[in-house]
Amino acid sequence: MSLIPAEQAFSQLQSTADFLALTLEQPDQLPAFEFHLANGTRIAVWHTGVLLAEPAVPGQQDIVLSSGIHGNETAPIEICNGILSDVLAQKLQLTERVLFLFGNPWAINAGVREIEDNLNRLFSGHHSKDDGLTSEGGLSKERARAKLLEESVLKFYQQAPAGERVRKLYDLHTAIRGSRFEKFAVYPFLHGKDWSQTELQFLKACDIDTFLLMQSPASTFSYFAAQSCQAHGFTLELGKVRPFGQNDLSRFSATDKALRALVSGQPLSLSAFVEAEFNFYEVRRAINKQTDAFRLCFEDAIENFTTFPVGTVLAQDEGVQYKVEVEGEAVIFPNPKVAIGQRAMLLVKPVSVAGKVS
Structure with a gap:
């Protein structure tokens, strides 16, 4: 598929406010371009599925919203695309810098979990191990994509304004099978650091009160964010895998509302932290x-x-x-x-x- 001109991509995004559609039409590459919305928000497309939205006067948080790391996990893609579309249509005014990522456009188009490799096992440098080379000596699609996503997240955090910043990455997923707890979060290994009470309270506002506390390093996107970027990183499991059009988005209304409030500076009603109101698990084997x-x-x-x-x-x-x-x-x-x-x-x-x- 040939690379469309930047002017055409810009015109389409302005007229449709649908970055996901543009990404899926150009899964291999989009030209980089940027522009400003009338409300002062800077929009910068860095690559297919990689878009920075930055208000004129950014707050202190740098937030990554990731979805589609597995292509058939559609509800998170719909949630994130809805938020981004409202930003582009100026229905939602950001107060924080946000990097929107649609992780695996080829797998999303195919309606499958992955094309060649499990993308969420390729971060923290695992993408470039020797066993990932194709017969031509290059990286597989998912391995090249993992490398690009790492570079994009690092660039996003490094380009933040000076001063005390709070880095966050929420990688939204749905699970292959159902769960006793419909929504739960994987909290990556923190190498002895305490779990964040504020993050636990925020995720409870997202209707997530069950946490899997990891006890060792991993090759996941959320662990990369936590360890390599010193961010609050989480894998959010929001239900069961379903095709596009078959998700009951009302089941994710609390998550959607809390994420929108977080990026737009709206008041968040956070309840006090009471351990008895949560389910915490750790990996035994x-x-x-x-x-x-x-x-x-x-x-x-x-x-x-x-x-x-x-x-x-x-x-x-x-x-x-x-x-x-x-x-x-x-x-x-x-x-x-x-x-x-x-x-x-x-x-x-x-x-x-x-x-x-x-």
């Missing part, structure tokens, strides 16, 4: 797929956070069985279709955060 013989030993309909009796066989691989070891151990993100060597399931357990939140 990660089960990786070692061979093609790997299989799950429970029905596909089993939801995230489901528990089983101690001793239950959860999965089998060549020469090994994985059983429930302790009471309360729950299954999350089971997926036997991952590539060999990748995580096929997490086993988690409830945990208290007393003394670890500030």
